[in-house]
Amino acid sequence: MALLVREEALDVSVSFNSFAFQESDDSLVPVPYAQAYERGGFLTQHARRIDVYSGAHTHDAEVRVRVWGTEPETGGGPWDKQDEVDFESATGDVAIWSTVHxxxxxxxxxxAPGRWRVRVSCSGRAEAKRVSEQxxxxxxxxxxxxxxxxxx
Structure with a gap:
């Protein structure tokens, strides 16, 4: 059973259907957010950066971040989208980026710095789009x- 090391809840300002997780030391990111941003895919992996494509254009998403000692189970859904990517951190700290903010x-x-695996799970995409538009x-x-x- 995986050991949960830390957990935090964050409110993330989403704009232009996008936000990103990026190495905290920007000088170590070859292509910083939002350069080379690709619309439409749920997760896009870049060197020391993960772009997230949201279901709604402009809104505040609830983001729960968990750091584990080993790979956690995949439960907790149902999810609208779920995917995994690799993420390398040279500092062990990750910043969150928004297009507008x-x-x-x-x-x-x-x-700790190192090579991390990241699983992103999302729900409420269609409802966030509907509320934002209407x-x-x-x-x-x-x-x-x-x-x-x-x-x-």
């Missing part, structure tokens, strides 16, 4: 669970 104030501490900015309708674990 730039670097957000929250910092995710992985606890009622205005959706708050916490689209929900993410982001699991990081160190590859051995």
């Amino acid at each position: 730039g670097r957000l104030p929250d910092l995710i501490s992985l606890g 009622e205005g900015v959706a708050y916490g309708v689209e929900k993410y669970v982001v699991d990081f674990w160190l590859q051995r």
Whole structure:
């Protein structure tokens, strides 16, 4: 059974259907967010960066980040989307980026540099899109669970 090392809940400002997880030291990111951003795919992996394509254009998503000692189980759904990618961190710290707001104030501490595996799970995509288009900015309708674990 995987050991949960840390967990935090964040509100992430999504704009232009996008946000990203990026190595905290921007000088170590060859192509920083939002350069080479690709619309439409759920997750896009870049060197020291993961782009997330959201279901809604402009809204605040609820993002729960969990850091594990080993690979966690995949339960907890149902999910609209779920995917995994690799992520390399030179510092052990990850920043969150938004297209309009730039670097957000929250910092995710992985606890160690290294090669990580990341699973991103999402629900509420269609409802966030509907609320954003018909009622205005959706708050916490689209929900993410982001699991990081160190590859051995």
